[in-house]
Amino acid sequence: MAALYARQEAPENPGLRCLLCPHACFLAEGKTGVCGVRKNERGEMSLPYYARLSGAAIDPIEKKPLYHFFPGRKIFSAGFYGCNLRCPFCQNHHISQEFPGKTRATLPEELVEAALAENSLGIAYTYSEPLVHFEYLLQTAQAARAKGLKNVLVSNGYLNEAPAARLVPFLDAANIDLKSFSDGFYRRELGGSLDPVLRFLELAAGRTHLEVTTLVIPGKNDSPAEMGRIASFLAGLNQDIPLHLSCYRPMYxxxxxxxxxxxxxxxxxxxRQKLRYVYPGNVDREANTLCPSCGELLVRRQGYRVSLAALKNGRCGKCGRQIAGVWE
Ligand code: SF4
Incomplete structure (x- = not known):
């Protein structure tokens, strides 16, 4: 499989430049990029983990988390290896920062067939960082779309604008982590930067169904001022973007x-002063959707148990207000 977004550097500086994500890694012969899945082999960009899945499972769509996209449905979820960030609290570090030997390949059409066999709503690309497997993602998303499946991305959003613009039209929904509103936090702790994530969110908003997750870490990103900046930024894109504030647990x-x-x-x-739909996550509490106009309980959620209390054809059953989202 030929890698996209790779460029030969000048002869006096032989090697490849990867243009997929903002790291812009320079790969000398035999070297691998920060993500661990793109490698210069004999002057060509190779993808040694192309189609190598870390796992696949049927998950509730709420687990992604997506709360305003086909609530209560299950989705076939595929995981990968590698990541272009280095979050020290990664919940999936065993697949994002560690690599196995050879694993069996699952080609795009095989993944699509597996999702169809499960009668799934679609395919979720998730668990570690799907975007560093851009070629596989694009091929699979196109094949899935052709078969009537939905494509769901769960990601850190750390991708350059050109590949993002190419991929987003094939996405039906995305949950993107906004891990902080501090560029310093992204640089110091995650090995990335904030601005590309904001650009990805700007690009995705309005082009696909978008929800956002922030893991709230004591002393790191939990000040009201920072939360206000996150909410203001998202509200500037669309006040209807659901925001999931997830409780942190010690990890990695x-x-x-x-x-x-x-x-x-x-x-x-x-x-909630800026956004209409804000939910607690990773906590034993109900995370319900209320009508922003009349306060009616529309969707009740407890864990992954969901009931559409008063949501009727995407509208509030009491006052008739249209509720943002993609409903059955
Ligand atoms: S995708 Fe991987 S190799 Fe390419 S720039 Fe990003 S981290 Fe580097």
């Missing part, structure tokens, strides 16, 4: 204590 290299629902509450309030 972080030993910071877990965050509590009590700490989350004021941040939920702050975000």
């Amino acid at each position: 290299r972080y030993t910071i204590r877990e965050s509590t629902y009590r700490e989350l509450e004021p941040l939920l309030d702050t975000a």
